[in-house]
Structures are given as structure tokens and as C-alpha cells.
Amino acid sequence: xxxxxxxxxxxxxxxxxxxxxxxxxxxxxxxxxxxxxxxxxxxxxxxxxxxxxxxxxxxxxxxxxxxxxxxxxxxxxxxxxxxxxxxxxxxxxxxxxxxxxxxxxxxxxxxxxxxxxxxxxxxxxxxxxxxxxxxxxxxxxxxxxxxxxxxxxxxxxxxxxxxxxxxxxxxxxxxxxxxxxxxxxxxxxxxxxxxxxxxxxxxxxxxxxxxxxxxxxxxxxxxxxxxxxxxxxxxxxxxxxxxxxxxxxxxxxxxxxxxxxxxxxxxxxxxxxxxxxxxxxxxxxxxxxxxxxxxxxxxxxxxxxxxxxxxxxxxxxxxxxxxxxxxxxxxxxxxxxxxxxxxxxxxxxxxxxxxxxxxxxxxxxxxxxxxxxxxxxxxxxxxxxxxxxxxxxxxxxxxxxxxxxxxxxxxxxxxxxxxxxxxxxxxxxxxxxxxxxxxxxxxxxxxxxxxxxxxxxxxxxxxxxxxxxxxxxxxxxxxxxxx
Ligand code: GLN
Numbered sequence: 001x002x003x004x005x006x007x008x009x010x011x012x013x014x015x016x017x018x019x020x021x022x023x024x025x026x027x028x029x030x031x032x033x034x035x036x037x038x039x040x041x042x043x044x045x046x047x048x049x050x051x052x053x054x055x056x057x058x059x060x061x062x063x064x065x066x067x068x069x070x071x072x073x074x075x076x077x078x079x080x081x082x083x084x085x086x087x088x089x090x091x092x093x094x095x096x097x098x099x100x101x102x103x104x105x106x107x108x109x110x111x112x113x114x115x116x117x118x119x120x121x122x123x124x125x126x127x128x129x130x131x132x133x134x135x136x137x138x139x140x141x142x143x144x145x146x147x148x149x150x151x152x153x154x155x156x157x158x159x160x161x162x163x164x165x166x167x168x169x170x171x172x173x174x175x176x177x178x179x180x181x182x183x184x185x186x187x188x189x190x191x192x193x194x195x196x197x198x199x200x201x202x203x204x205x206x207x208x209x210x211x212x213x214x215x216x217x218x219x220x221x222x223x224x225x226x227x228x229x230x231x232x233x234x235x236x237x238x239x240x241x242x243x244x245x246x247x248x249x250x251x252x253x254x255x256x257x258x259x260x261x262x263x264x265x266x267x268x269x270x271x272x273x274x275x276x277x278x279x280x281x282x283x284x285x286x287x288x289x290x291x292x293x294x295x296x297x298x299x300x301x302x303x304x305x306x307x308x309x310x311x312x313x314x315x316x317x318x319x320x321x322x323x324x325x326x327x328x329x330x331x332x333x334x335x336x337x338x339x340x341x342x343x344x345x346x347x348x349x350x351x352x353x354x355x356x357x358x359x360x361x362x363x364x365x366x367x368x369x370x371x372x373x374x375x376x377x378x379x380x381x382x383x384x385x386x387x388x389x390x391x392x393x394x395x396x397x398x399x400x401x402x403x404x405x406x407x408x409x410x411x412x413x414x415x416x417x418x419x420x421x422x423x424x425x426x427x428x429x430x431x432x433x434x435x436x437x438x439x440x441x442x443x444x445x446x447x448x449x450x451x452x453x454x455x456x457x458x459x460x461x462x463x464x465x466x467x468x469x470x471x472x473x474x475x476x477x478x479x480x481x482x483x
Contacts, residue, residue: 002030002163003480006072006220009166013060013071020053020060020071024115027073031117031164034483037145039137040159042078043086044118049073052115059113068223070113075165077156078119079126080211081200082106089202090134091124093348094328103200104232105169105211112227120155120168124350125319126176126204128152129422132413133352140409141184142481143447147406150180150422153214157184160214162483167224168214173204174307175401175426177212178438182401182450185440185479187215187467189225190426192458193433194239197232205314206237208307208430217477218439218468222246225460241458249465255289257466260394262297265425270403274449277442278400281451281470285398288469295390295397299383303428306383308420309363309376310431315353316360322348355416380431387432391456396466399425401438401450429454437463440476448479 001009001023012018028046035041056071076082079089081099083106088094102110109116123133131139131154139154141147142162149158153170157180160168170177172190181188189212196211203209213224225246232238261282266275286292324330324344331343349357363372390397403424412419429436434457441451451470455463471477 001026005216006166006223009072010068020056020115021050023071024049024053024073024117027117027165034162035164037140037483038142038158038162038164039139040121040155040162040164041075041118042088042090042121042136042155045085045116049115049117052113056113056115067112067227069109069227071115072166073115073117074109075118075120075159075168076106076116077122077153077168077170079122079171079202080105080169082116082119085119087119087202089125090122090136091349091353092135092329093322093344097328101200104197104234105228106200108228117165120159122155123152123352125202125315125353126152126171126173127315127352127356129175129179129419130407130412131155131180132409133350135350138409141406142483143185144406147408147447148183150183150402150406152176154180156214157181157186157188160184160186160216161481163480167220169211169228170214171201171209171211172430173208173311174430175423177214178426178436178450178452179402179422181214181438183406183448185448185481187218187221187437187439187477189213189221189437189460189463190429190435191225191229191460192239192435194237195229195241195435195458195460197235197238199232199234203318205311206318207314208311210430218464218471219250221437222250222464239458244461246461246464249461250468252465252469253289254285254466254469257290257396258293258394259285259290259466260293260295260390260397262295262300262397262399264297264300265399269421269424270400271405273444274400274403274405277444277449278451281441282398284470284473285466288473293394295394297386297390297428299379299386300428302379303383303431304420304424306376306379306431307423307427308359309372310380312356312360313363313373314360316357316364319353319357324348352416383428383431384433387434395462397454399452399454401425401452405444405447405449425452433457435460435463437467439467439470440479441474442476443479
């Protein structure tokens with residue numbers, strides 16, 4: 001069962017060849033077989049999952065209509081709240097924090113009878129590109145257990161790749177859905193900023209964060225997006241834009257569509273084998289009738305610098321709330337209230353989180369605000385304008401997702417700057433707020449390589465249309481790790 005997609009198991013449920021309880025049990029079996037090696041899960045809720053599965057089986061027996069996601073096991077990144085379960089953000093500071101409410105996406109999933117089986121490992125507070133920054137344990141790549149799954153949603157990507165869930169949710173602030181999707185050979189979508197409510201997502205950088213799905217193929221991605229997208233009055237940045245039925249973009253012809261190739265994304269630093277795979281991908285789309293056009297996005301070279309100023313600044317502000325008083329961890333010995341804050345934060349946060357808080361506090365301080373934060377905001381505007389202009393000419397922009405395949409555990413963890421470079425192709429998209437998807441496009445020495453497609457604002461449908469055409473032609477999504 002674990003190699004099947006969401007839509008394939010849905011069909012088995014519809015044909016009554018398997019019950020939701022059986023499916024849920026088989027997923028827990030799979031987890032107990034492989035998760036010692038993978039480390040994708042921080043918490044499991046077998047009792048809650050089986051209860052839900054039983055309810056759905058009863059609904060089906062009564063002949064009631066059920067949602068597409070009903071009865072199918074899925075899991076959620078541990079920075080998204082599920083009432084009654086812990087939300088740790090893989091941080092010691094939230095180790096014992098039990099969410100008192102559901103995130104908007106969780107509520108939607110529950111309304112659609114999704115079977116939530118657990119919470120997924122990640123880089124602490126979603127900061128990182130390898131999932132090695134988890135305070136609890138490291139996640140391994142199912143294609144090679146000596147390599148990282150990418151990050152920060154490494155648990156979400158690895159769980160889908162290893163068949164430990166039929167789909168998962170992650171969050172993407174600068175690439176944390178697309179980069180691990182690329183490294184684990186699964187589909188990952190970062191929707192337009194505002195497409196999905198951030199209510200109940202623990203904030204990292206509020207102007208960049210967006211929740212999105214990890215799935216085994218493009219069809220599944222459309223089904224999950226159908227459920228989690230939409231306006232929410234609890235998130236003032238969530239957009240009042242109608243939710244389409246995204247499945248209508250599947251099985252469409254892409255003849256005549258214009259695909260832009262930004263030359264800056266194929267410059268130095270890109271692994272030549274990955275370049276070859278992406279160039280093959282371009283040929284596939286050409287063969288399907290798409291028109292390929294070289295474009296230029298010259299501001300891209302500033303994107304990484306802008307991202308690390310803005311994301312760290314917002315993080316330093318957002319993470320001020322973790323003070324040892326209101327949530328989770330509190331230091332044991334302290335002299336006064338200031339000492340309590342300092343000790344709780346010093347002991348509770350990991351190194352990368354502290355690095356970001358210091359960087360952000362510095363960029364926001366009186367003497368440096370204009371030179372760093374304000375300057376970064378101005379360059380952000382230029383990047384936004386550049387993307388808007390590009391989409392006057394093309395329907396979709398195609399790039400690599402990651403400059404490298406999955407790297408070895410420990411290879412970059414002592415060099416933060418090198419780790420930051422993992423996001424060079426993904427951060428501009430969050431800065432602009434446009435949607436982008438990573439889809440499997442090939443392999444280098446048995447390791448997956450993802451191709452990134454970027455769309456205009458709220459054009460998730462267009463991304464799914466091109467991705468699905470590519471997937472039908474290439475079938476890379478069918479390749480599974482041997483674990
Ligand atoms: N790797 C990037 C960072 O460390 C992006 C993280 C993310 O998208 N959450 O900030």
C-alpha cells in the first residue's frame with residue numbers, strides 16, 4: 001500500500017477493496033518499520049487517527065458522501081497547530097507546548113475527514129535547509145540514509161517519499177517546501193502568499209511564510225490544494241480570491257504556452273548534471289508544444305541577501321514571544337525576570353535560531369535600520385516589479401529547484417553561508433510572493449532532482465497544468481526509494 005498515491009488509495013476505498021481503518025493501520029505498520037531509520041515523525045496519534053478512520057468507514061457504510069481526502073492518512077509539519085497535540089517546531093523551547101486550537105488548515109482537513117496521523121520533524125522554527133537543526137533528531141533522505149532530506153520541511157518530504165503518509169503539509173518561507181521536495185523526489189507546492197491562511201502556523205517570517213502540500217504526484221497536489229486554499233478572517237493577509245477546482249487543470253494540453261527560462265538561474269554554481277536534467281525538462285515541454293523563451297531576472301542576484309535580512313528581522317520580532325513565561329521551556333535557576341528571559345532563551349533556542357535573532361535584531365537596530373532593513377525592502381519592491389514584468393511575457397518560469405542533489409549529513413552544517421546557498425533558486429519566489437512548484441525531473445547517481453515552475457499571482461492552476469503534462473510524459477514521480 002505504501003507506494004500508492006492518494007488518488008490510487010482513494011479508488012480502492014471507493015471500490016471497498018480496503019477500509020479506512022485498514023489503510024490507517026497499514027500506514028502505522030509502515031512507520032514502525034522505517035521511521036527508526038528516517039526520523040520523519042516527532043509525534044504519532046494512533047488513537048485519534050484510528051478513531052477518525054472508523055468514523056469515515058461508518059459514513060461510507062451509511063452511504064454518505066465523503067470528501068476526496070476522507071479517511072486517508074496524512075501528517076503535518078510540527079509548526080502547524082493541531083488541537084491537543086504538541087506543536088514543538090522541533091525546538092526545546094516548545095518541547096512541551098500542546099496546541100490549544102487548530103490552525104485554519106487543520107480545521108479544513110478535519111472538516112474533510114482527513115486522518116491526521118502525526119506531527120513531522122523539521123529544522124528548528126523552520127530555519128535551515130537540511131533538517132539537521134531539529135533539537136530532537138535528524139531526518140534522513142529515504143533515497144540515501146547518509147544524506148539529508150533538505151529542509152526545513154525535511155520530515156514532510158521524507159514521510160511522503162518513504163510512504164509513511166499519503167500526503168503532508170509543510171511551510172515555505174524561502175524554499176522549505178520546494179527544496180526538500182526536490183531532494184526527496186516528491187511534488188511540493190508553495191502557493192501564492194495569501195492563498196492559504198497562516199492562522200495557526202507558528203510565525204517565522206510573516207511576510208514570506210506560506211503553507212503548502214507535499215504529494216507523490218501532481219494530481220494529488222491539486223486535490224489537497226482544493227481543500228486547504230481559501231480566505232480566512234483569522235489571517236488578515238489571507239486573500240479574498242475565489243478557490244478554483246484545481247483538478248480542472250489536470251490532463252490539459254500545454255500547446256502554445258509560453259515558458260520563460262531566466263538566464264541568471266543557469267549561471268555558475270549550478271551542478272552540471274542538474275543543469276543537464278533541467279535542460280532535458282525544457283526539451284520535454286518543447287516537445288509538448290510549449291514555446292520556450294529566454295528571459296532575464298537581473299535582480300535575482302540580490303535575492304539571497306534581501307531574504308536573510310528580511311527573514312531574520314521578522315524572525316527576531318516574531319520569536320520575542322518565547323520568553324520562558326508564556327510557552328514551553330523555562331530555565332530552572334534564575335535571579336530575576338530579566339535573568340529568566342535570558343536563561344530560558346539561551347538554553348531553549350538552538351544555534352541557528354540564535355544566529356537569526358541576532359542578525360535580525362542588528363538589522364532592525366536604530367543605527368542600521370536604514371542601511372539594511374529599509375534597503376532590503378526597497379530591493380524587494382524591485383524584485384516584485386521584475387517578476388510582474390516577466391509574467392507580462394510568459395505564462396510560467398522554469399528553473400532548477402536546488403543547485404545540488406541531497407548532500408551528506410554534516411556536510412554543510414558547520415558552514416551557515418554554504419547552507420544558505422541551497423535556497424538560491426527558491427527565495428526570490430517568496431520575496432515576490434508568487435507561487436512555485438517543484439516536481440521530480442530526473443536523477444543523478446540515484447538521487448532525485450527537482451524542476452521548479454514559477455507562476456504569476458494566484459495562477460496555481462497554470463503550474464499544475466504544466467506540471468501534470470510534464471509528469472504524464474516523464475513519469476519520474478513513479479520512481480520510489482528502495483527503503
Ligand atoms: N532555508 C531557508 C532558511 O533557512 C528557508 C527556510 C524556510 O523556507 N522555512 O531560512
